[in-house]
Amino acid sequence: xxxxxxxxxxxxxxxxxxxxxxxxxxxxxxxxxxxxxxxxxxxxxxxxxxxxxxxxxxxxxxxxxxxxxxxxxxxxxxxxxxxxxxxxxxxxxxxxxxxxxxxxxxxxxxxxxxxxxxxxxxxxxxxxxxxxxxxxxxxxxxxxxxxxxxxxxxxxxxxxxxxxxxxxxxxxxxxxxxxxxxxxxxxxxxxxxxxxxxxxxxxxxxxxxx
Numbered sequence: 328x329x330x331x332x333x334x335x336x337x338x339x340x341x342x343x344x345x346x347x348x349x350x351x352x353x354x355x356x357x358x359x360x361x362x363x364x365x366x367x368x369x370x371x372x373x374x375x376x377x378x379x380x381x382x383x384x385x386x387x388x389x390x391x392x393x394x395x396x397x398x399x400x401x402x403x404x405x406x407x408x409x410x411x412x413x414x415x416x417x418x419x420x421x422x423x424x425x426x427x428x429x430x431x432x433x434x435x436x437x438x439x440x441x442x443x444x445x446x447x448x449x450x451x452x453x454x455x456x457x458x459x460x461x462x463x464x465x466x467x468x469x470x471x472x473x474x475x476x477x478x479x480x481x482x483x484x485x486x487x488x489x490x491x492x493x494x495x496x497x498x499x500x501x502x503x504x505x506x507x508x509x510x511x512x513x514x515x516x517x518x519x520x521x522x523x524x525x526x527x528x529x530x531x532x533x534x535x536x537x
Contacts, residue, residue: 331450334379335361349439367394378404386413397427408449419533425492485512489534
């Protein structure tokens with residue numbers, strides 16, 4: 328029997344076909360189950376006699392997302408190691424996947440050989456990150472220089488309020504200023520950072536670019 332038992336959850340038929348063809352040709356790998364969603368995978372898992380030891384899991388799936396599906400998959404396969412295989416490289420998404428139980432995070436932009444390398448590393452007890460992902464994690468923990476922030480203390484207070492999910496009204500009340508003052512600060516923040524939306528501001532905060 329082949330030593331690596333592999334599961335795949337990927338809804339893009341071209342990508343799933345490529346993964347199936349590639350890993351089927353590997354002498355040390357046996358594909359146990361390939362599905363298009365977390366729900367289908369869990370349903371079909373009950374019909375398998377061998378559980379996968381490694382799972383390649385996409386994030387943007389129909390129904391339950393890959394990240395939200397991690398706890399369910401780990402419950403069904405307690406010993407499985409989950410490798411996120413996705414186009415999402417935002418820092419907050421990476422950390423959410425890892426905190427939910429994934430052990431590795433690989434970009435779909437890499438070659439099939441690199442994905443196979445990740446599977447081998449995980450099978451041998453390690454963890455694998457694509458270089459671009461590893462750099463994002465390193466940047467997240469890299470000490471910030473004292474003069475890096477281009478925003479004032481008051482502007483950072485407003486940014487922190489927005490990132491925490493507070494409304495403009497609540498931020499204004501917390502800082503004892505008017506809503507118009509908050510809006511004025513936000514306009515200036517957007518101009519300074521050269522962004523146009525709250526989503527971009529939150530992303531910069533998560534990526535520690537403020």
